[in-house]
Amino acid sequence: MARPKKLRKVINPPLIKGFRPIGQEPGKDRTPIVLDYDEYEALRLTDYELQNHLQAAVVMQVSRATFTRIYAAARRKVAASLVEGRPIVFRGGSVYFCSEWYLCSRCNCYFNHPDKNIPAITCPLCLSSKVTQCEEETF
Amino acid sequence: MKIAIASGKGGTGKTFVATNLFYVAVQDGRHVTLADCDAEEPNVSGFLKGKTIRKKTVSQNLAVIDPEKCVYCGKCRDWCIYNAIICLEEQRKIYVLDDLCHDCGACLVACQAGAISEKERRLGTVTTSVMGSNTVLTEARADVGVYSSVPVIKAALAEAGDPSLLLLDAPPGISCPFIATVAPADFVVLVTEPTPFGLNDLALSVETLEQLEKPFGVVVNRDGLGDNNVYAWLEEKNIPLLMRIPFDKEIARTYSQSRLLAAEDASYKKKFLHLLQKIETLCEK
Amino acid sequence: MKIAITSTGNTPDATMDSRFGRCMYFVIYDTQTGGTEFIPNPNKEALEGAGPASVQLVASKGVEKVISGEFGSKVKAIFDSLKIQLVILNNPNTTIAQIIEKFTAQKN
Numbered sequence: 001m002a003r004p005k006k007l008r009k010v011i012n013p014p015l016i017k018g019f020r021p022i023g024q025e026p027g028k029d030r031t032p033i034v035l036d037y038d039e040y041e042a043l044r045l046t047d048y049e050l051q052n053h054l055q056a057a058v059v060m061q062v063s064r065a066t067f068t069r070i071y072a073a074a075r076r077k078v079a080a081s082l083v084e085g086r087p088i089v090f091r092g093g094s095v096y097f098c099s100e101w102y103l104c105s106r107c108n109c110y111f112n113h114p115d116k117n118i119p120a121i122t123c124p125l126c127l128s129s130k131v132t133q134c135e136e137e138t139f
Numbered sequence: 140m141k142i143a144i145a146s147g148k149g150g151t152g153k154t155f156v157a158t159n160l161f162y163v164a165v166q167d168g169r170h171v172t173l174a175d176c177d178a179e180e181p182n183v184s185g186f187l188k189g190k191t192i193r194k195k196t197v198s199q200n201l202a203v204i205d206p207e208k209c210v211y212c213g214k215c216r217d218w219c220i221y222n223a224i225i226c227l228e229e230q231r232k233i234y235v236l237d238d239l240c241h242d243c244g245a246c247l248v249a250c251q252a253g254a255i256s257e258k259e260r261r262l263g264t265v266t267t268s269v270m271g272s273n274t275v276l277t278e279a280r281a282d283v284g285v286y287s288s289v290p291v292i293k294a295a296l297a298e299a300g301d302p303s304l305l306l307l308d309a310p311p312g313i314s315c316p317f318i319a320t321v322a323p324a325d326f327v328v329l330v331t332e333p334t335p336f337g338l339n340d341l342a343l344s345v346e347t348l349e350q351l352e353k354p355f356g357v358v359v360n361r362d363g364l365g366d367n368n369v370y371a372w373l374e375e376k377n378i379p380l381l382m383r384i385p386f387d388k389e390i391a392r393t394y395s396q397s398r399l400l401a402a403e404d405a406s407y408k409k410k411f412l413h414l415l416q417k418i419e420t421l422c423e424k
Numbered sequence: 425m426k427i428a429i430t431s432t433g434n435t436p437d438a439t440m441d442s443r444f445g446r447c448m449y450f451v452i453y454d455t456q457t458g459g460t461e462f463i464p465n466p467n468k469e470a471l472e473g474a475g476p477a478s479v480q481l482v483a484s485k486g487v488e489k490v491i492s493g494e495f496g497s498k499v500k501a502i503f504d505s506l507k508i509q510l511v512i513l514n515n516p517n518t519t520i521a522q523i524i525e526k527f528t529a530q531k532n
Contacts, residue, residue, distance in 0.1 A: 107526070109514070110514075111509060111510065111512070112504075112509060112510050113509070114506075114508065114510075124511055125527075
């Protein structure tokens with residue numbers, strides 16, 4: 001099989017499907033600008049969570065240079081949307097969604113947490129709350 | 140006649156042999172086509188350049204299921220032999236796994252609710268170039284990230300058609316892309332190197348070709364680099380040894396500079412022509 | 425609540441099978457009734473898509489959690505969207521009975 005495209009890690013997708021401008025003039029270009037999930041994630045980590053590019057690149061598991069490219073593309077798109085009055089639509093790019101993984105040291109098991117509506121994290125086997133979050137690559 | 144040049148282990152010298160065979164065939168006045176079927180990494184164009192006359196896009200149609208129209212009967216899932224569809228009636232969820240979809244269309248036929256349509260997905264390209272009136276180069280090139288390059292290889296084989304001599308530069312290994320390439324061949328040349336990995340992978344290729352009932356012979360490249368176990372093994376298995384190419388830095392240098400050995404060295408030109416004739420003789424039997 | 429466990433055999437003293445898609449048996453354990461169902465895995469020899477086909481099998485049994493040794497990349501995303509929790513046990517010698525015991529202990 002060919003070398004797969006390197007997937008960018010996105011922990012949570014955006015809560016909304018996109019944005020529409022208010023008070024658009026009729027006849028103007030309404031073609032939506034598509035913001036990929038990895039571009040959204042880049043904005044979220046940097047402009048919202050205030051991480052620097054190096055930290056954000058580590059989170060998304062890409063090189064710092066790649067992260068800056070994604071981030072620059074995201075900013076350009078958002079700027080174009082504001083200036084040209086075009087809607088924004090989110091779309092999945094080369095990303096995979098990773099639900100967080102946790103390690104219970106008491107029973108030596110790893111487990112994930114797909115239902116984010118349930119807040120408390122306890123081990124599903126022994127109910128211990130002494131769990132640590134971990135990176136998917138460690139196992 | 141269709142001759143495939145393959146190997147178990149990669150990097151043994153398939154393209155080296157294929158391009159030089161092509162060169163001597165052209166020089167000998169044959170009508171010959173060389174098809175680069177290593178779609179994941181086609182490299183013949185580095186050595187041989189023709190004038191591009193045709194470039195076709197190869198795509199497949201992936202099944203798309205509309206969750207609104209779907210009645211969750213599970214018929215499409217039952218008909219899909221590739222396990223590409225997951226249908227959960229109770230949860231009212233339906234998934235098509237793009238990587239497993241083989242574009243057979245069975246689910247479309249199975250669906251009574253009109254919920255399944257197709258979306259086109261680009262897989263790669265097939266480029267045809269000419270170097271002379273009867274000298275053709277065909278290249279299969281899969282897009283980066285495509286799961287299976289087999290449809291692109293098959294398209295290249297279709298484009299190459301049925302010239303009087305067709306040389307097929309195969310992908311390495313023994314999985315689906317290799318099988319797709321050797322399937323139409325009348326004879327397979329297995330290129331190997333005299334090392335433990337070379338012999339191990341050669342044995343796997345031989346096993347596969349025996350199952351496919353394809354006649355084949357072996358070229359040992361970089362002779363002198365490793366051990367000589369391969370020769371005893373070939374004798375024991377009664378497999379024809381077609382050619383021995385010694386390990387030679389100059390040959391490596393020529394190849395690395397994208398030059399054809401047979402074009403620069405008269406004795407190798409003779410040896411490769413001899414190889415071609417040997418294969419043809421074996422085929423006539 | 426129903427839980428799926430991959431198993432090497434069809435008895436409770438069999439060890440957990442560390443593979444998901446190509447395991448020997450699936451055990452469906454119901455925490456309410458205490459019932460255990462052993463299902464031979466029909467996807468063991470599948471050429472392709474053993475993982476997704478096994479997701480189909482356990483999900484249609486209505487499980488909320490799946491316990492195994494490892495899960496392939498194709499299945500993680502599907503389980504995530506079905507909100508089925510995955511548990512990975514590192515000790516390959518754990519028996520089905522020992523795993524079930526952890527759930528019965530929770531009730532007490």
